[in-house]
Every structure is written in C-alpha cells, then in structure tokens.
Amino acid sequence: xxxxxxxxxxxxxxxxxxxxxxxxxxxxxxxxxxxxxxxxxxxxxxxxxxxxxxxxxxxxxxxxxxxxxxxxxxxxxxxxxxxxxxxxxxxxxxxxxxxxxxxxxxxxxxxxxxxxxxxxxxxxxxxxxxxxxxxxxxxxxxxxxxxxxxxxxxxxxxxxxxxxxxxxxxxxxxxxxxxxxxxxxxxxxxxxxxxxxxxxxxxxxxxxxxxxxxxxxxxxxxxxxxxxxxxxxxxxxxxxxxxxxxxxxxxxxxxxxxxxxxxxxxxxxxxxxxxxxxxxxxxxxxxxxxxxxxxxxxxxxxxxx
Amino acid sequence: xxxxxxxxxxxxxxxxxxxxxxxxxxxxxxxxxxxxxxxxxxxxxxxxxxxxxxxxxxxxxxxxxxxxxxxxxxxxxxxxxxxxxxxxxxxxxxxxxxxxxxxxxxxxxxxxxxxxxxxxxxxxxxxxxxxxxxxxxxxxxxxxxxxxxxxxxxxxxxxxxxxxxxxxxxxxxxxxxxxxxxxxxxxxxxxxxxxxxxxxxxxxxxxxxxxxxxxxxxxxxxxxxxxxxxxxxxxxxxxxxxxxxxxxxxxxxxxxxxxxxxxxxxxxxxxxxxxxxxxxxxxxxxxxxxxxxxxxxxxxxxxxxxxxxxxxxxxxxxxxxxxxxxxxxxxxxxxxxxxxxxxxxxxxxxxxxxxxxxxxxxxxxxxxxxxxxxxxxxxxxxxxxxxxxxxxxxxxxxxxxxxxxxxxxxxxxxxxxxxxxxxxxxxxxxxxxxxxxxxxxxxxxxxxxxxxxxxxxxxxxxxxxxxxxxxxxxxxxxxxxxxxxxxxxxxxxxxxxxxxxxxxxxxxxxxxxxxxxxxxxxxxxxxxxxx
Numbered sequence: 001x002x003x004x005x006x007x008x009x010x011x012x013x014x015x016x017x018x019x020x021x022x023x024x025x026x027x028x029x030x031x032x033x034x035x036x037x038x039x040x041x042x043x044x045x046x047x048x049x050x051x052x053x054x055x056x057x058x059x060x061x062x063x064x065x066x067x068x069x070x071x072x073x074x075x076x077x078x079x080x081x082x083x084x085x086x087x088x089x090x091x092x093x094x095x096x097x098x099x100x101x102x103x104x105x106x107x108x109x110x111x112x113x114x115x116x117x118x119x120x121x122x123x124x125x126x127x128x129x130x131x132x133x134x135x136x137x138x139x140x141x142x143x144x145x146x147x148x149x150x151x152x153x154x155x156x157x158x159x160x161x162x163x164x165x166x167x168x169x170x171x172x173x174x175x176x177x178x179x180x181x182x183x184x185x186x187x188x189x190x191x192x193x194x195x196x197x198x199x200x201x202x203x204x205x206x207x208x209x210x211x212x213x214x215x216x217x218x219x220x221x222x223x224x225x226x227x228x229x230x231x232x233x234x235x236x237x238x239x240x241x242x243x244x245x246x247x248x249x250x251x252x253x254x255x256x257x258x259x260x261x262x263x264x265x266x267x268x269x270x271x272x273x274x275x276x277x278x279x280x281x282x283x284x285x286x287x288x289x290x291x292x293x294x295x296x297x298x299x300x301x302x303x304x305x
Numbered sequence: 306x307x308x309x310x311x312x313x314x315x316x317x318x319x320x321x322x323x324x325x326x327x328x329x330x331x332x333x334x335x336x337x338x339x340x341x342x343x344x345x346x347x348x349x350x351x352x353x354x355x356x357x358x359x360x361x362x363x364x365x366x367x368x369x370x371x372x373x374x375x376x377x378x379x380x381x382x383x384x385x386x387x388x389x390x391x392x393x394x395x396x397x398x399x400x401x402x403x404x405x406x407x408x409x410x411x412x413x414x415x416x417x418x419x420x421x422x423x424x425x426x427x428x429x430x431x432x433x434x435x436x437x438x439x440x441x442x443x444x445x446x447x448x449x450x451x452x453x454x455x456x457x458x459x460x461x462x463x464x465x466x467x468x469x470x471x472x473x474x475x476x477x478x479x480x481x482x483x484x485x486x487x488x489x490x491x492x493x494x495x496x497x498x499x500x501x502x503x504x505x506x507x508x509x510x511x512x513x514x515x516x517x518x519x520x521x522x523x524x525x526x527x528x529x530x531x532x533x534x535x536x537x538x539x540x541x542x543x544x545x546x547x548x549x550x551x552x553x554x555x556x557x558x559x560x561x562x563x564x565x566x567x568x569x570x571x572x573x574x575x576x577x578x579x580x581x582x583x584x585x586x587x588x589x590x591x592x593x594x595x596x597x598x599x600x601x602x603x604x605x606x607x608x609x610x611x612x613x614x615x616x617x618x619x620x621x622x623x624x625x626x627x628x629x630x631x632x633x634x635x636x637x638x639x640x641x642x643x644x645x646x647x648x649x650x651x652x653x654x655x656x657x658x659x660x661x662x663x664x665x666x667x668x669x670x671x672x673x674x675x676x677x678x679x680x681x682x683x684x685x686x687x688x689x690x691x692x693x694x695x696x697x698x699x700x701x702x703x704x705x706x707x708x709x710x711x712x713x714x715x716x717x718x719x720x721x722x723x724x725x726x727x728x729x730x731x732x733x734x735x736x737x738x739x740x741x742x743x744x745x746x747x748x749x750x751x752x753x754x755x756x757x758x759x760x761x762x763x764x765x766x767x768x769x770x771x772x773x774x775x776x777x778x779x780x781x782x783x784x785x786x787x788x789x790x791x792x793x794x795x796x797x798x799x800x801x802x803x804x805x806x807x808x809x810x811x812x813x814x815x816x817x818x819x820x821x822x823x824x825x826x827x828x829x830x831x832x833x834x835x836x
C-alpha cells in the first residue's frame with residue numbers, strides 16, 4: 001500500500017507541473033492586467049508598477065522566476081492585496097475554508113446516507129417520496145438561491161442566527177447548511193439507488209437465509225456495500241464543496257480562500273490565482289489518493305499491492 | 306492674503322460642526338465598506354474603501370470636517386505666497402503619532418519622498434504632480450529627492466513649492482497620498498508596517514485588528530490632538546461586495562451603516578425603510594464616450610450632438626436606474642467648489658424639441674432612413690450598464706433609425722479595449738479625485754494620454770485649461786474653466802447621462818453623519834446612542 005501511495009504521489013508531480021504551466025499562461029492570455037483600473041495611470045507610473053512586480057520582463061523569464069519561487073514554497077506577493085503575500089492569505093483563509101468544507105461534508109454524508117438508506121428500506125412509501133422530493137429540490141435549486149432565502153428567514157425575520165461573518169458556531173450553521181444541501185441531496189439519491197441494488201444481491205439473500213435479523217443484515221452487510229458508490233462520489237463531492245464555497249463564502253462574508261478563486265481571476269491577481277490553483281490541485285490529488293486508499297476497507301475485491 | 310480669509314472660514318465651520326452632533330461617550334460603529342482594502346499603505350492603495358479607513362488612521366496637513374469641508378489637520382495654520390506657488394504650513398504643537406512621538410515636518414517630507422519614489426510604485430503618485438519636480442522624480446529623471454518641492458524649515462514648519470498656483474491644492478492635501486508617515490516604524494517593519502500592532506498613525510483611531518476578507522477593527526488613538534471629542538470606542542469596517550447580502554446584514558442590525566444599496570430593491574427600501582435611506586449627489590458622472598479618433602465620430606460634431614439629444618435622460622433615471630440619479634446636461638457635476646455648473650442649451654427644451662433637433666442634425670451628418678448609422682456600444686458586465694445600453698440603443702433606433710449592437714466585456718477586458726480605443730461608443734464613469742472642476746476637465750487635454758479615452762483634441766480647450774492652471778485670481782480661473790467646459794460640451798466628444806448619487810442605509814442611532822458631495826464621513830465626528 002505504501003509503494004502504491006508513493007507511486008501515486010510521484011506521478012502527481014508532472015500533473016502539477018502541467019497545471020502550473022497551463023494556469024500561468026492562461027491567466028496571462030486574458031486581456032487587461034492587475035493594475036488596470038477605471039482611472040488610467042500615467043505611463044511612468046504604470047512602468048514603475050510593472051518594474052516593481054517584474055511584469056516588464058519577457059513572459060518566459062517571469063515563468064522561470066515563478067517556478068523557482070514555487071519550488072522554494074514562495075507564491076509571491078498578491079498583486080491586489082498588496083500588504084499580504086499569497087502564502088499568508090492562503091494560510092489565514094484555508095483553516096476557515098477547511099472547517100466550513102469538512103463540516104459540510106460530514107453533514108452531507110451523515111444526513112444523505114441515512115436519508116437515502118431510509119428511502120430504500122421504505123421503498124415506495126410516503127417517507128421515500130418525501131426524501132426523494134426534497135433531494136430533487138436540493139439538486140435543482142442552486143445554493144446562491146437557497147442561501148439568501150435562509151438568511152432572510154432565519155437571520156432577518158426570526159433573528160435566530162447571524163446573517164454574515166465568521167466567529168462562533170452560530171456563524172457556521174447557515175453557511176454549512178447551504179453548502180451541504182446539494183451534496184446531501186446527491187448522496188441521498190446515490191445511496192437509495194445502490195442500497196436497492198445491494199438489497200437484491202446474492203450475499204444479502206444468503207445473510208437472510210442463515211437467519212440474521214433484518215437490522216444486522218442491513219447494518220452489517222448492506223450498508224458497507226451500498227457505501228461504495230458514495231465513497232467514489234466523495235472526490236466529485238469535494239470538488240462540489242470547494243466550488244460551492246466560492247459562492248457561499250462570498251454571500252456570508254466568510255474570510256476563507258474560496259472567494260480568492262473568482263476575485264483573483266477578475267482582478268488579474270496573477271500570483272493569487274496561481275497560488276489558489278496550485279493549492280487546490282495538490283489538495284484534490286491528495287484527497288483522491290485518500291479515497292482510493294480507503295476503498296479496500298469497504299470493498300474486499302479492491303487491493304493495492 | 307487668501308490663506309487668512311480661508312482660515313477664518315474654516316475656523317467658523319469647525320466651530321459650528323463640532324457643536325452640532327451629540328458627542329456621546331462610548332459605542333461601537335459597524336460600517337459596510339464595499340471591498341476588502343487592497344492595502345492600508347497610504348502610497349499603494351487607490352480605492353474608496355481604503356481611503357475611508359486611512360482617513361481614520363492618519364491625518365494630513367488639512368483634514369475634512371463632518372460635511373467634508375476643509376479644516377486644519379496636522380497643520381494649524383498656513384501662509385500662501387502672493388504668486389500662489391509657495392505654501393508654508395505651521396504644524397500644531399500637540400500633533401502626536403499613536404505611539405506618542407511628535408508629528409514633525411520631517412514626517413511629511415519623508416512621506417512625500419517615499420510616495421514619489423519610483424521604487425515605491427504607488428499607483429496614485431500622479432496626484433502629487435502639482436508639487437515642484439514631483440513628476441521628474443516619478444519618471445526617474447530626477448534621482449536626488451532634495452530637489453523636490455517640499456522642505457522642513459524646522460520641526461514644525463513645512464514649505465511646499467508648487468509648479469504653478471494650484472487652486473485646489475489644499476483640497477488635494479486631504480488625499481491619502483499626502484499623509485505623513487512614521488519613519489521609524491516603516492524602517493523597523495518593512496512591508497509589514499501596515500499590520501495591526503505595527504501600524505503607527507497620527508489619526509483619531511489606530512488599527513486594532515485586520516482579518517482579510519472579514520473585518521478591520523479600529524480603536525481610538527489616545528495621543529490624537531482632539532481625542533477628547535472622539536466618541537466611539539470601536540469602529541468596525543466590513544468588506545461588503547454583495548449589496549443584497551449587505552442589506553440583509555444591515556436589517557439584522559449587524560451593520561449600522563451600509564456602503565451601498567442593491568439597485569433592484571430600491572422600491573422596497575423606499576417603501577419600508579425610507580427614514581434610514583440616504584441619497585445624496587456625488588462628485589461623479591456616468592457618461593458615454595465617443596471615439597473621436599475614428600469614423601463615424603471623427604470630425605462629425607452634428608452626429609455626436611444628434612445622439613446626445615436623442616437620449617431621454619429623464620426616462621433613463623426615472624424608469625431604468627431609479628435610484629435618484631440626476632440627469633446630466635454637463636460634464637462637471639453640480640456643487641463643485643469655485644464653479645458654476647455649465648449646461649448644454651437643450652436642457653431647457655422638452656424632449657420633442659430635442660428630438661426634432663436630433664433628427665435635423667442626424668440628417669446634416671449625412672445619415673437617414675436609407676443610410677442608417679451602424680454603431681456598437683461597449684460596456685462592462687453589469688445589469689445596470691446593460692439595461693441603460695439597451696434603453697439608449699432603443700431610443701436611437703426609434704428616433705433616428707440607428708442600427709445599434711451591444712458589446713459586453715468583462716471589466717479588465719473592457720478596460721483594455723477602452724484604453725486601446727477599440728470601440729465606437731463606450732460606457733464610462735468618472736469620480737472626481739478632489740473637489741474642483743479641474744479633475745473632470747483635465748481628462749480631455751489632448752496630451753492626457755490614455756486617460757483621454759475619447760481622443761478629444763481641441764487647442765482652444767487645451768489653452769484655456771493651461772492658463773487656468775497658472776491663474777492665481779480665483780474668479781478669472783473659474784471663468785476660464787467654465788468657458789473650457791462650454792467648448793467641450795459643444796464639441797460633444799462625450800454624452801453625459803447622469804450624475805451619480807451616493808446611497809447609504811443609516812440606523813437611527815448613528816449621529817453626526819452629514820451627507821456631502823465627497824461622501825466623506827470621518828469616524829471621529831460620528832457617535833452612536835443606546836439601541
């Protein structure tokens with residue numbers, strides 16, 4: 001298993017290099033630059049700015065310089081947030097994004113999996129219909145619609161929870177819920193489908209035939225097998241939560257790194273965009289590896305030798 | 306001497322404004338502030354959000370009162386030489402940095418040198434160009450900073466020499482580029498000098514906390530010369546990029562003042578929260594620039610005028626933008642200091658008379674039913690810009706038969722297109738840098754480079770602005786600027802559409818807030834009552 005992990009990590013290095021190269025040249029291809037603004041600056045001022053940030057050098061020289069910096073773990077100063085380095089912004093924001101994302105993920109798995117299993121076991125009953133109805137709505141309504149409605153009702157009308165900002169656990173409830181909703185819905189649907197399939201499988205019939213109680217059959221055998229598609233979905237779910245956080249952090253005024261994705265690109269904050277891209281590329285590669293390493297625990301047919 | 310008269314006026318204003326608000330002890334003020342500051346470094350920032358915070362942290366030679374009128378700041382008085390080019394400032398004796406060090410003339414000299422140094426790369430360095438040799442320092446021609454027109458005659462006397470009498474110079478000194486800096490703390494902390502704990506300012510407040518994308522918290526500076534009249538205990542600034550969410554935070558009492566309001570909810574606000582809604586004229590104009598360097602607008606004044614006449618600005622502001630904007634028939638907004646607003650003749654006409662004139666001019670320009678003008682409007686992505694462009698396109702089409710296409714570009718792409726003049730008609734906006742007509746008119750000097758995005762060039766206009774810049778007599782100067790704008794409006798290189806207004810929501814427990822054209826509200830004059 002360790003050699004498998006090591007091989008996977010080694011193969012990630014060229015992937016990340018390709019990501020860096022493509023991202024670097026793509027953002028430079030976009031018209032406009034980090035220091036363009038409504039009020040055009042005189043040419044000598046623009047020249048001073050470009051010199052200070054090495055933007056006056058040829059693009060290839062800038063690329064080599066950037067790559068060198070990244071290898072030493074330095075992402076450079078942000079072009080837009082000029083008092084901070086990209087590394088500082090990521091270091092400040094990531095723990096918050098992670099709390100938000102991990103909480104949303106746990107919530108999505110727990111609720112989604114339970115609701116989906118329930119729906120499968122009570123197939124074609126009212127509770128099945130209810131769960132699936134809610135799930136369909138959750139998938140269909142985007143969270144930038146759900147979030148303002150939740151804040152209006154719970155934050156403004158009933159004044160139960162804060163509308164924005166980040167601090168105590170109170171601040172986390174609405175954004176975590178808004179972020180988790182679409183994932184809860186997807187996971188519930190996935191679980192229901194795979195659970196129905198598993199319940200018809202031979203090994204479940206065997207378990208029942210040898211006299212196991214329904215409870216033991218479901219919890220001991222069916223759930224483990226039914227979890228496999230959900231486990232595979234964790235990769236895309238992570239990506240969904242990361243992109244969802246771009247919107248959610250903006251709406252709730254949460255100081256995470258999700259908003260740097262969009263803001264950085266719109267501001268042509270070259271170093272910040274690169275920093276976020278590299279950071280997320282590494283994160284997603286690692287998470288995918290973790291999922292693959294977990295797989296054998298759930299499915300004995302999969303082994304990484 | 307002009308300086309003395311102004312000082313008397315300023316003193317008078319100070320006395321009435323300070324007496325005005327109930328100075329209550331204590332309280333926290335929570336302000337929506339638009340964007341996350343790009344920097345708190347007075348030389349690196351360029352936006353309004355940053356300037357609001359810096360105004361609380363620093364104080365220039367001249368400060369701004371609750372209504373944005375000029376009041377003595379770090380300087381308690383000043384003399385102006387008869388030719389208007391040498392200003393001598395006398396610093397107040399009790400001026401202190403937030404660590405207790407005295408504020409000296411050398412701190413201003415140091416700050417001006419740093420702000421203009423090419424290595425600092427300040428994007429607003431050009432605002433100091435009226436100072437003698439400032440431009441030569443920025444463009445690298447002059448390395449020796451000793452020749453810059455700013456000198457400390459002693460610890461409390463500062464002399465600033467200008468290239469030419471600059472009528473708006475005192476107003477300009479309220480800009481963050483003209484604040485002083487505490488040299489030892491910059492030398493100690495380097496680029497981290499703006500962090501909480503490192504930042505030493507001479508304003509009414511100091512920086513207690515800065516969590517990027519979350520908030521900035523300020524607390525009173527005990528060494529500030531007017532500390533006894535500062536009422537607030539804490540001032541919190543929040544980045545509020547989404548106006549819809551800002552309004553919800555305001556309604557949930559998480560914010561006491563909003564930076565803006567969502568345009569699509571204006572009717573709801575007027576119906577439900579009208580007492581807390583403030584709408585006030587701002588030093589800015591929304592306009593369409595016409596590319597005068599290429600067909601069809603080059604050398605075609607009748608066509609430009611026809612398009613301007615054909616726009617019904619009242620309908621646009623009443624039915625499309627609907628947030629109290631003022632229809633614009635001039636480029637310089639109303640209410641600018643030392644200036645009488647100039648307007649295009651047709652302001653007094655009704656729209657049908659304008660339409661007749663538009664049709665006649667359109668025909669004179671060589672266009673008609675069988676030969677319609679084909680034109681493209683460029684605007685940056687925004688619902689508001691889009692609605693306006695559609696409405697204007699429809700007005701042109703309906704009245705004149707102009708074939709209009711719309712081109713929508715993302716902000717930075719749009720800026721690049723505009724600066725390369727890759728457009729025919731471009732949506733534009735301009736907010737004055739200081740309260741003077743010059744900040745609007747000098748955009749269109751023929752040698753203004755890319756700033757002159759329409760490519761307008763008229764020697765008579767240039768000559769008037771250049772003589773106005775050298776004029777010490779305020780009345781004569783005003784006449785020159787006004788004549789220049791009349792020429793400009795007649796040439797119609799731009800189509801003014803409306804004047805901006807600033808819009809805020811303000812809780813009833815916030816006191817001392819005075820609406821003003823610069824939208825400047827120093828926290829030292831604000832207070833909050835029990836709520």
